[in-house]
Amino acid sequence: KKAEQERIAAERQRKAQHRRDSISALPWNTFFTVNVGVSAIPQLSYGFKVGMVKVVGWYFGAMSNFHFKGAFTPFEQNETYVLTGKQKAAKLSCTAGLAVRPCQPLSLHIGAGFGYRALTIETADGWRNYPRRSFMGPEANLGLMFHIKAFALSAEAVYTYNLNRFSDISWKQCIEARIGVGFMLPNKKK
Numbered sequence: 001k002k003a004e005q006e007r008i009a010a011e012r013q014r015k016a017q018h019r020r021d022s023i024s025a026l027p028w029n030t031f032f033t034v035n036v037g038v039s040a041i042p043q044l045s046y047g048f049k050v051g052m053v054k055v056v057g058w059y060f061g062a063m064s065n066f067h068f069k070g071a072f073t074p075f076e077q078n079e080t081y082v083l084t085g086k087q088k089a090a091k092l093s094c095t096a097g098l099a100v101r102p103c104q105p106l107s108l109h110i111g112a113g114f115g116y117r118a119l120t121i122e123t124a125d126g127w128r129n130y131p132r133r134s135f136m137g138p139e140a141n142l143g144l145m146f147h148i149k150a151f152a153l154s155a156e157a158v159y160t161y162n163l164n165r166f167s168d169i170s171w172k173q174c175i176e177a178r179i180g181v182g183f184m185l186p187n188k189k190k
Contacts, residue, residue: 028054031145033154033182037063041173045091049154049180053099053107063093070120070127082124090118093158095141109143115160135174137163147184154180
């Protein structure tokens, strides 16, 4: 019976060592994806995500729709404006966080950041931000990345907590879904 217990303990040790060796044999992978996002407001945004992961790593992502005219210039109270009828939405989002790889072809991304969205309206004096249709605040995101060889596909959901007390935006309109394609390459061992 003692010999059987020693054999079981040795087998457990061998399996634990094999797991440690398998993890240390994983290369650090650098990944880069080009992303597109859509929110329920509705609005499109474009951006990228870059990072590195072995078992645990990091990532950084940025999204925008590249329209910033009037995004930070609100309408003044008690002022009269001549509207042209044109409107656009400005979007900016930056997130960073942890990339965790539980198995070789899959990594999970958990992060936080800051997001800003503003509806801008053109006036005779220039573009202005309409606060009731704008929001900004901290973001939380959860996503995953699947890769086969060098090809990577990512999907994530991002929620922006609205700190704008003048906004009429509902919490559902502060959610953005993002998908991306790119590459994941092992770093060369030195």
